[in-house]
Amino acid sequence: MGWNRLKWFFPMLILAGAILVFILRSSVNDYILSIICFAGINIILAVSLNLTNGFTGLFSLGHPAFMAVGGYVAAILTFPVTRKAMLLPALPSWLAAQQWSLLPALILGGLCATLAAFLIGFPVLRLKGHYLAVATLGFLIILQVLITNLESFTRGPLGLNGLPLLTNLWWVYLWVVITIYVCWKVKHSSLGRSMLAIRENEMAAECLGIPLSRTRIMAFALGAFFAGVAGCLWAHLVTAITPTSFSVIMAFHLVVMVVVGGSGSITGATIAALMLTSVVEILSPLEENLGAYGISEIIISIGLLLILIYRPRGLFGTQEPAFLVKQRQRVSGEVGRSLSYQNGKGGTS
Amino acid sequence: MLEVRDSHAYIGQTYVLKGVSLEVRHREIVALIGANGAGKTTTLSTISGLTRSRRGKILFRPDPDATQRDITRVPAEEIVSMGISHCPEGRQVFSDLNVWENLLIGAYLRKDKQAIQSDLQWVCELFPILGDRRRQSAGSLSGGEQMMLVIGRALMSRPRLLLLDEPSLGLAPILVEVIFEMLEQINAQGTTILLVEQNARMALELAQRAYVMETGRVTLSGTGRELAENEEVRKAYLGAT
Numbered sequence: 001m002g003w004n005r006l007k008w009f010f011p012m013l014i015l016a017g018a019i020l021v022f023i024l025r026s027s028v029n030d031y032i033l034s035i036i037c038f039a040g041i042n043i044i045l046a047v048s049l050n051l052t053n054g055f056t057g058l059f060s061l062g063h064p065a066f067m068a069v070g071g072y073v074a075a076i077l078t079f080p081v082t083r084k085a086m087l088l089p090a091l092p093s094w095l096a097a098q099q100w101s102l103l104p105a106l107i108l109g110g111l112c113a114t115l116a117a118f119l120i121g122f123p124v125l126r127l128k129g130h131y132l133a134v135a136t137l138g139f140l141i142i143l144q145v146l147i148t149n150l151e152s153f154t155r156g157p158l159g160l161n162g163l164p165l166l167t168n169l170w171w172v173y174l175w176v177v178i179t180i181y182v183c184w185k186v187k188h189s190s191l192g193r194s195m196l197a198i199r200e201n202e203m204a205a206e207c208l209g210i211p212l213s214r215t216r217i218m219a220f221a222l223g224a225f226f227a228g229v230a231g232c233l234w235a236h237l238v239t240a241i242t243p244t245s246f247s248v249i250m251a252f253h254l255v256v257m258v259v260v261g262g263s264g265s266i267t268g269a270t271i272a273a274l275m276l277t278s279v280v281e282i283l284s285p286l287e288e289n290l291g292a293y294g295i296s297e298i299i300i301s302i303g304l305l306l307i308l309i310y311r312p313r314g315l316f317g318t319q320e321p322a323f324l325v326k327q328r329q330r331v332s333g334e335v336g337r338s339l340s341y342q343n344g345k346g347g348t349s
Numbered sequence: 350m351l352e353v354r355d356s357h358a359y360i361g362q363t364y365v366l367k368g369v370s371l372e373v374r375h376r377e378i379v380a381l382i383g384a385n386g387a388g389k390t391t392t393l394s395t396i397s398g399l400t401r402s403r404r405g406k407i408l409f410r411p412d413p414d415a416t417q418r419d420i421t422r423v424p425a426e427e428i429v430s431m432g433i434s435h436c437p438e439g440r441q442v443f444s445d446l447n448v449w450e451n452l453l454i455g456a457y458l459r460k461d462k463q464a465i466q467s468d469l470q471w472v473c474e475l476f477p478i479l480g481d482r483r484r485q486s487a488g489s490l491s492g493g494e495q496m497m498l499v500i501g502r503a504l505m506s507r508p509r510l511l512l513l514d515e516p517s518l519g520l521a522p523i524l525v526e527v528i529f530e531m532l533e534q535i536n537a538q539g540t541t542i543l544l545v546e547q548n549a550r551m552a553l554e555l556a557q558r559a560y561v562m563e564t565g566r567v568t569l570s571g572t573g574r575e576l577a578e579n580e581e582v583r584k585a586y587l588g589a590t
Contacts, residue, residue, distance in 0.1 A: 190457060197443050197454045204441035204499075206399060209429030209458045209506060264445075318445050 009324075014177055021173045033169060037237050039277040040172035041230050044179045046257035046269040048226030051183060053255065054264040054318075055192060056219040057199030059129060062120075062136030063227045063254050064246035065143045069116045070109035070228025071235035071246070075160050076153060077105040078236065083162060090152035102166040106175075106232045113228025117221040125216045140248065147243040159242025167237040175233065179226050183266050186222070195219050196264065196318070256300065260307050262314025267321055272314075276300065350375045350413075350541055351396065351433075351510055356405035358388075358395050365391045366402065367565035373510065375413050378532065378542045380552040380573065382586055383562035389545040390438055392562070393512045396543075397435035398425035409433065411509045430458045434508035438515050438545075440495040442502075444488025448479055451487050451498055455505030465505070472501040475531060493524040500531065510541045517548045529555050549586035553577040561586075 024036060045063060052058040076084075076091075077100040084096050100108075124135045147154050154160065186192045194215050197205040206212055235241040257276055261268025283296035307314065351373040358366040365388045373379045381389050394400040396407055402421060410417040411432040420428055429435075434455075443451050452472060456465045473480035476497040482490060487498055496516055503511060516532070517525040529551055536542050546552035553559055553573040561569035561582060569576065576582045 190453070193446070193450055193454050194457055196446055196450075197457075200443035200445055201441045203399070203437055204443065205454070206425050207397060207429075207435040207437050207441075208455055208502065209426040210454070211424070211426045 017173060021169050025169055034237060035281050037167060037169055037172045039274055040176045041233050042273040042277050043176050043270050044226055044230040045254050046273040047179050047183050047266055048223045049254050050258050050264065050266060050269045051219045051223040053258050055187065055195040055199065056216055058216060058220065059133045060136045061133050061251040061255065062139050064250045065140040066113040066116060066224040066227035067231030067234060068143055068147060068246040070113040071231035071241050072147065072154060073112045074105035074109035074232035075163055075235050075241050077108065078102065078164055078166060080164065087155060088152065102171065102236065106229050109232040110225040110228035113224045114221045117224030118217065121217040121220045125213055125220060137248065140251065144243045157243060159240060161240035163236055163239045165236065165239050167233045172233055175229055180266060180270065187266065256304055260304065260314055262316035262318065264318035265314065265316035265320060268314055268316035350410055352408040353396065354406040356395055356402045356407065358391055358400055358402040360391060365565055366395065369567055371560050371567060373541060373543050376539065376541055377558060378536050378544060378556045380556035380559040381543065381545045381562060382549045382552055382559060387562040388565045389562055390514055393435060393514055393545055397433055397512055398423060398428045426458065429506055432509035433512065434503040434506045435512040436499050436503045436514060439518060440492065440499055442487035442495050442498055445486060447484050447486050448498060449483040451502050452505050455502035458506060468505055468507065472504055476501050493520055496520060496528060508540060510543065513542060513544045515545055515547060517546060517551065525551060
């Protein structure tokens with residue numbers, strides 16, 4: 001019975017979400033809609049960052065860098081040809097003639113971010129802990145410098161503005177569903193278990209034949225793909241993109257989401273992303289009214305401290321809520337029961 | 350089955366193995382005893398590919414009629430898939446994962462889903478407590494249960510040769526006996542075992558043959574009984590006066 005309930009639970013949830021998107025789009029004003037879109041993008045980012053920082057135990061601060069790669073690639077591709085001729089006259093002609101729609105641009109942006117992850121993953125993923133954090137931070141800064149100086153493609157520090165507003169709540173919702181689905185599948189597969197094994201005990205994982213660097217790079221690259229997609233969505237929602245759009249502060253916020261939600265918990269990352277985005281949005285009018293700018297940062301930091309003190313493993317730890325994973329446990333529970341039965345039989349005969 | 354020929358290895362800058370040679374034959378239990386720092390653990394990790402030896406050869410033949418392969422430079426994951434499973438020292442469970450997940454990670458390189466299920470069953474027959482606690486996180490198990498989990502997890506890769514590093518470490522004597530009985534049973538079912546032990550008395554009792562290591566070299570070898578009766582071994586490792 002539990003089986004059937006869960007078999008229908010996820011499709012129903014997706015459907016319910018879609019209905020909600022439909023209702024929201026026809027009832028809420030554009031400002032609130034865009035906030036909901038940002039919340040969705042943050043969910044994509046937090047859940048995908050969880051692949052490295054949560055599952056595999058790699059403390060990466062490089063997520064905004066992959067967003068930047070994805071965002072810029074997609075922005076150059078979707079820019080109307082006429083505007084491109086004006087803003088980016090030095091663009092190679094084959095690129096200047098492109099004017100893609102959102103979906104292929106999203107995917108290519110994601111793939112370019114993945115490629116970047118592979119390139120920096122090989123040298124950087126030999127490092128651990130703080131060293132890795134510093135190295136990924138370095139990558140973010142290198143990328144910002146690169147974007148600033150590649151003026152013929154990016155207009156340097158001016159950035160690209162007036163991008164077509166292609167992102168809407170449907171697109172964001174689609175990618176939220178895809179991201180959560182893929183990460184969920186990964187977590188409950190043998191690949192996901194091997195990632196968790198590396199986080200828990202690297203030496204034991206190696207002894208059991210888990211290829212450490214390959215698994216790490218897989219986690220890193222997969223996370224980067226979704227970060228790239230999120231970067232594209234972000235760029236086409238804000239309709240402008242500059243080298244400083246994707247900053248260290250953003251990396252900090254994303255890491256906070258993963259830590260608050262619980263390293264390794266997809267549900268936790270989703271809820272934390274929603275919470276954090278709404279807290280910032282609720283507090284910003286307060287900041288303006290009181291003239292106390294920065295108060296939201298202070299409140300978030302205090303909240304983070306409280307969680308680290310009282311719930312150091314985050315809201316959910318590594319787990320997902322029990323009612324969502326019952327299916328899997330029930331199946332293995334049945335195997336276990338038949339086992340102990342056979343054990344008993346084996347013992348008496 | 351396994352032949353280590355004149356293996357030299359460094360851990361960082363320290364010269365640890367200074368020419369170790371040993372042999373494990375099919376279906377044997379071989380013990381490797383010696384004081385702390387003699388190089389026993391390093392010997393195991395050069396075999397399983399976690400540490401690279403600088404000089405020497407390691408040859409492995411999974412079955413008596415299989416061809417012998419040089420595994421000196423083979424990466425660790427390939428060595429596991431060839432049939433060598435290494436249980437590192439000190440009960441290295443994945444504490445946040447449950448017992449079942451720990452066991453499944455042991456079968457990481459295997460694709461035969463049904464055989465994995467029947468091996469899970471086999472492991473739970475060997476260690477019924479693991480079946481009972483399958484949904485508990487491994488970190489919440491007692492020391493003895495964790496040791497059983499580590500051995501069970503290593504068996505999930507279907508090893509032909511099991512490398513065990515100090516299974517008795519920090520366990521009550523009665524539990525050590527249980528574990529050693531299990532090893533005997535696992536061996537009787539066809540798995541060859543190379544055992545590193547501080548508990549020389551138990552190890553020499555269990556093993557058909559044994560090697561004594563001192564400061565990076567094998568200094569003595571013989572059958573378990575021969576060594577147990579050897580005057581020097583008795584003095585140095587069995588506490589005789």
